[in-house]
Each structure stands twice: as structure tokens, then as C-alpha cells.
Amino acid sequence: MKISREEVLRVAELAHLELTEAEAETYRGQLDSILEYIETLNRLDVSQVEPMAQMAYAHAAPAATPLRDDVARPCDVGEAILAQAPKVENPYFRVPKVIER
Amino acid sequence: MTAQTAWTVASVRDALTSRKISARELADEYFSRIEKRNPELNAYLSLSKERAYEQAAKVDALAAKGEALPRLAGVPLAIKDVLSTRGTRTTCGSKILENYVPPYDGTAIVRLDAAGAIFLGKTNCDEFAMGSSNENSAYGPVQNPAAPGRVPGGSSGGSAAAVAADLAVVSLGTDTGGSIRQPGACCGIPAMMPTYGRVSRYGLIAFASSLDRIGPFGHTVRDVAEVLGLMAGPDANDSTCAGVPVPDYAAGLDAPIAGLRIGVPEEYFAAGLDAEVRRKVESGIALLEKLGCKRVPIHLKHTEFAIATYYIIATAEASSNLARYDGVRYGLRSEAATLIEMYRKTRQRGFGAEVKRRIMLGTYALSSGYYDAYYLRAQKVRTLLARDFAEAFERVDAIITPTSPTPPFKLGERTADPLQMYLADIYTVTGSLAGLPGISVPCGTTSERLPVGMQILGPHFSEGRVLQIAHNFERAGGFEL
Numbered sequence: 001m002k003i004s005r006e007e008v009l010r011v012a013e014l015a016h017l018e019l020t021e022a023e024a025e026t027y028r029g030q031l032d033s034i035l036e037y038i039e040t041l042n043r044l045d046v047s048q049v050e051p052m053a054q055m056a057y058a059h060a061a062p063a064a065t066p067l068r069d070d071v072a073r074p075c076d077v078g079e080a081i082l083a084q085a086p087k088v089e090n091p092y093f094r095v096p097k098v099i100e101r
Numbered sequence: 102m103t104a105q106t107a108w109t110v111a112s113v114r115d116a117l118t119s120r121k122i123s124a125r126e127l128a129d130e131y132f133s134r135i136e137k138r139n140p141e142l143n144a145y146l147s148l149s150k151e152r153a154y155e156q157a158a159k160v161d162a163l164a165a166k167g168e169a170l171p172r173l174a175g176v177p178l179a180i181k182d183v184l185s186t187r188g189t190r191t192t193c194g195s196k197i198l199e200n201y202v203p204p205y206d207g208t209a210i211v212r213l214d215a216a217g218a219i220f221l222g223k224t225n226c227d228e229f230a231m232g233s234s235n236e237n238s239a240y241g242p243v244q245n246p247a248a249p250g251r252v253p254g255g256s257s258g259g260s261a262a263a264v265a266a267d268l269a270v271v272s273l274g275t276d277t278g279g280s281i282r283q284p285g286a287c288c289g290i291p292a293m294m295p296t297y298g299r300v301s302r303y304g305l306i307a308f309a310s311s312l313d314r315i316g317p318f319g320h321t322v323r324d325v326a327e328v329l330g331l332m333a334g335p336d337a338n339d340s341t342c343a344g345v346p347v348p349d350y351a352a353g354l355d356a357p358i359a360g361l362r363i364g365v366p367e368e369y370f371a372a373g374l375d376a377e378v379r380r381k382v383e384s385g386i387a388l389l390e391k392l393g394c395k396r397v398p399i400h401l402k403h404t405e406f407a408i409a410t411y412y413i414i415a416t417a418e419a420s421s422n423l424a425r426y427d428g429v430r431y432g433l434r435s436e437a438a439t440l441i442e443m444y445r446k447t448r449q450r451g452f453g454a455e456v457k458r459r460i461m462l463g464t465y466a467l468s469s470g471y472y473d474a475y476y477l478r479a480q481k482v483r484t485l486l487a488r489d490f491a492e493a494f495e496r497v498d499a500i501i502t503p504t505s506p507t508p509p510f511k512l513g514e515r516t517a518d519p520l521q522m523y524l525a526d527i528y529t530v531t532g533s534l535a536g537l538p539g540i541s542v543p544c545g546t547t548s549e550r551l552p553v554g555m556q557i558l559g560p561h562f563s564e565g566r567v568l569q570i571a572h573n574f575e576r577a578g579g580f581e582l
Contacts, residue, residue: 003465007465008461011461011464011465011468012461014464014468015420015424015448015460015461015464016424016427016441016444016445016448017445017448017449017452017457017460017461018445018446018448018449019449019457023454023457027457027458027461030458030519030520031458031461031462031465033520034412034462034519034520034523035462035465037408037409037520038409038412038413038475040405040406040409041406041409041410041413041478041479041482042478044403044406044482044485046478046481046482046485049481049482049484049485050481050484051477051480051481051483051484052480052481052483052484052487053311053480054311054341055297055298055311055312055341055536067340068337068340077204077205080204081204081430083204084201084202084204084430084431084432085429085430085431086428086429086431086432086433086434087434093429093430095429095440095443096436096437096438096439096440096442096443097439097440098439098440
């Protein structure tokens with residue numbers, strides 16, 4: 001067994017997911033078989049291999065990753081963005097109380 | 102299936118220029134087709150009629166004045182619902198964004214708008230583009246117009262189905278591990294994923310940022326080339342979008358392909374490949390040889406590790422990207438007494454099973470104590486996979502493979518086993534991880550009349566050559582093999 005029920009619940013907590021009992025059990029089994037499949041990567045010796053984190057750098061040529069000038073531009077979308085929020089107190093997003101006292 | 106009489110980018114422009122039809126009439130025609138067929142196909146999630154008719158009016162005004170029309174003038178376009186469209190609901194196939202209306206257009210959308218396209222609406226897809234069958238959409242599955250009762254492929258299933266059923270002339274999809282190419286293969290139409298960095302990702306709602314790409318579907322390779330060329334090129338809003346010049350892809354299509362060396366990787370024709378798919382792709386390769394290409398057997402020796410690598414990297418990036426859906430700034434919110442509780446309840450209610458599964462897997466792979474064993478190791482294997490291709494491209498100009506190991510499977514057939522579903526991407530995730538451009542072209546059907554796709558991969562930024570091979574293949578009858 002690659003992943004225990006306790007680990008599934010801990011990962012769910014890290015990911016801010018509130019799983020039901022049934023989901024926790026289903027995911028445990030499914031993640032277990034996926035992780036077992038992923039173990040095949042352990043057959044490779046990668047001790048001398050550099051990780052590839054970003055495709056843009058892989059293209060090598062400097063022209064491939066151009067930089068623009070760092071100048072301020074007008075971005076007048078505040079109202080439009082707030083209009084999409086579930087709860088607003090203009091010009092802020094409103095959320096439940098964060099600080100307990 | 103695509104009718105011989107289907108509109109193309111060029112025929113729309115000719116008809117508009119000669120005033121045989123107006124952009125408005127063409128939009129009418131497509132909206133009425135959508136009304137008729139969409140209830141059964143479920144390819145579209147939202148229509149953007151108001152915007153479409155505004156766009157059509159602009160094109161018709163130009164035509165009335167006898168002015169030169171832009172390249173995509175009047176062309177009815179469908180857009181995958183993970184691409185931000187100003188004023189048109191964009192759900193990502195998820196309940197968590199059910200009522201989200203973006204305040205801006207993504208860069209590709211801005212460019213196609215400027216080129217005169219008519220935006221018909223937004224197409225169904227797997228939730229947050231996570232899936233290979235479109236069955237992970239919160240808004241129900243899509244029917245494959247080319248194979249009733251079968252999946253249209255995923256995650257851009259709606260975009261593929263819309264074009265295949267001629268409910269759009271061209272459409273946009275996104276590809277992270279095969280999500281353009283595989284539905285293209287399933288629905289029997291050409292579908293292209295460009296090089297990573299060829300098309301700006303600005304306005305593409307992120308799944309896995311080091312893999313995500315935007316690309317077109319069309320009835321013909323020429324249409325795919327037209328749309329790609331108009332979207333491609335550097336963008337100040339995406340620093341990963343490359344400053345590499347964009348050639349006129351359509352202009353280069355007719356050049357003959359005799360003398361090109363095409364690599365055929367043994368690993369892609371091994372166990373697990375459906376016998377009929379193999380036969381069709383072999384006939385495709387034989388046709389390319391007849392056109393003067395030289396077949397070169399090659400090896401891509403780390404292929405068997407690609408799915409495992411992909412499902413670590415893609416889910417790790419997804420777990421980070423999808424942290425933004427927390428009920429604060431947009432989308433669904435489940436009220437609760439505390440902030441953390443609100444996050445949890447919102448995400449629990451808003452995300453579907455596959456999205457949660459991938460967030461869990463990605464969070465696990467990035468979590469303390471497992472990072473080196475999973476994520477870092479996968480990044481290193483990604484280097485090996487990219488190196489396989491780099492070495493191969495020293496000897497060949499393009500690589501030919503099947504797009505998918507099987508023809509489109511039946512709706513519901515694989516939903517119970519996530520790992521089985523992941524294996525549908527076995528021939529497409531490799532090009533995704535290596536950042537390469539690839540197109541899937543139809544290469545005939547099986548004895549049950551199910552579409553088969555052939556994939557053409559090229560080196561970084563070789564879209565022109567990939568399209569040229571695909572076009573020569575199409576012109577020689579390859580689609581009907």
C-alpha cells in the first residue's frame with residue numbers, strides 16, 4: 001500500500017478539500033494504484049540528469065524569452081472584477097472573519 | 102462527418118467578397134444548425150449571439166464598401182470554454198465557474214477578433230481540461246458526430262465535435278497532454294498543438310502552465326494553418342510566449358515533401374496499439390513514402406515512462422493553479438463561519454471527481470517528504486524524454502505515430518478506472534512534455550467506420566513543415582485511406 005487513509009486526509013487538508021467518508025476511501029484506492037504505476041519511474045537512474053522545470057528555457061535562444069519594459073499601464077477593470085465576486089464591500093472582497101479574538 | 106460542401110476560411114471570404122452571402126446570413130445559418138443539433142451533441146455550453154452579430158455587422162460594412170476583408174472575415178468560430186472571452190460566460194466545464202463572465206479577452210481571442218472571425222459560442226470540455234473523453238464535464242458528455250455512442254475525445258471534445266458536425270467552420274481547443282490532437286483523431290478532423298511558446302497563454306485559464314497550449318481544429322489543414330498563423334507570435338502579456346517570427350503557414354503548404362526524412366518510433370507501435378489503428382497508420386506512412394518521404398526507423402527509448410511523468414508534472418502544476426478557486430474573487434462560494442471552512446466547502450461543492458483526484462495527486466507529489474521522490478524525479482525524466490526527441494530530430498525531419506492507441510471508445514466504457522483513461526494519452530503526452538508541435542490528421546476509418554488519427558510531430562517551431570506534410574497528405578487522399 002502506497003498511501004494510507006491518514007495520508008489521504010492530510011493531503012485533502014493541504015489542498016483545502018473537505019472529502020466525504022466515501023470519497024476518502026475511493027481516492028485512497030485510486031491514488032494507490034496510480035502511485036504504484038508511477039513507481040515505474042524508479043527504474044531509471046536520474047542521478048546525473050538536470051530537471052526540466054520550464055519549457056521556455058529549453059528553447060535556448062535568448063529571443064525565445066523576450067522581456068518588455070517595466071512601465072505602468074492603465075488597467076481600469078476594478079469594477080468589472082468586483083462584479084464577478086460572490087461578496088463585495090466596494091472596493092474590497094468580503095470574506096468571513098479571519099482573526100479570532 | 103465533414104461534408105464535401107462544408108465552408109472553409111477561403112470559401113467564406115470568396116463568398117463575402119463576391120457578395121454571394123453576408124456574414125450575418127452565415128451567422129444565421131450556423132446558429133440555426135446549432136439550435137437543431139446541439140441538444141443531441143451538447144458541443145456548445147453558451148452561445149455569444151450578440152457579439153457574433155456585432156462582428157458580422159463589421160465584416161458586412163467592410164464588404165459593402167468594397168474594402169479588402171481581413172483573413173478570417175466572417176468565419177464562424179467556436180471557442181473552448183477554458184479561454185477567457187469578454188462578456189461571455191466561461192465555465193471551464195466546472196460548477197465552480199458556472200456564472201463566471203471574464204472582463205477581458207485572451208490574446209488569441211483578441212487576435213482572431215481583429216482578423217474578422219465570428220464568435221459563435223463556447224464549447225464543452227472536460228472540467229478544467231482534465232480528461233480524455235469529455236465525460237468529466239459538469240455539463241454532461243458530448244456525442245461524437247463521427248461515431249454515435251462514442252466519446253468525442255477530450256478534453257476539447259466540444260470544439261472537435263462542433264467542427265466535425267459543421268456547427269463551426271473552425272474552433273479553438275487547448276492541449277496539455279493530448280487534449281487537441283486526441284479529440285481531433287476521435288472526430289476525424291485535423292487538429293494542431295503548436296510549439297510551447299508559439300501562441301500566448303494570456304487568457305487561457307491555467308491547468309498546467311508548463312504544458313498548456315492553444316491550437317485550432319478545422320475541416321482542412323489549410324484552415325488550421327490560417328487560424329494558427331493569426332494567433333501566433335510574441336505577446337507582452339505572456340513572457341513564455343517566444344519572440345520567434347511567425348511565417349505565413351498557409352503560403353508554405355503546397356511545397357512538395359519529397360526527400361523529407363520521417364522517423365517511425367518503434368515504441369509507438371508496440372503492445373497496446375489496436376491492430377486496425379496500426380494498419381491505418383501504416384498505410385498513412387506508406388502514402389508519405391509514395392510522396393517521396395524517406396522512412397527512418399527510430400527509437401524514443403523513454404516512451405514507457407511518459408504517462409507516469411506527465412501525471413506527476415501536470416497534477417502538481419494543477420494543484421497549484423487551482424488553489425485560486427476559493428470562493429473569494431469569482432465563481433461559487435459556500436458560506437461558512439471561518440475562512441478556511443469556506444474554502445473547503447466551496448471547493449468540495451464546486452469541483453468534480455476527476456479534478457479533486459488530480460488536485461490530491463498533485464498536492465501529494467509536492468508535499469514535504471515526497472517532492473524529491475515524485476515531482477523532482479518526474480522533472481528529470483522529462484529531460485530524458487525531451488532529449489530522446491532532440492536526438493531523433495538530428496536524423497529525421499518529422500516523426501509519425503498513431504495519435505491514440507485505440508479508436509474512440511464507447512461513452513461510459515472507461516469512467517470507472519482513472520488509470521485506464523490516462524493511458525489514452527500515451528502517444529500524445531510525450532510531445533507535450535518535450536514542448537513540440539504536433540498535428541493529428543485523419544487517416545481513414547476502421548471496419549466499424551470509427552475515425553483513426555495519425556500524429557505528425559516536428560522540432561520546436563517547425564509548424565510550417567508539420568503543416569506542409571499534413572497538407573500534402575490530405576491532398577493525396579490520406580484522410581480517406
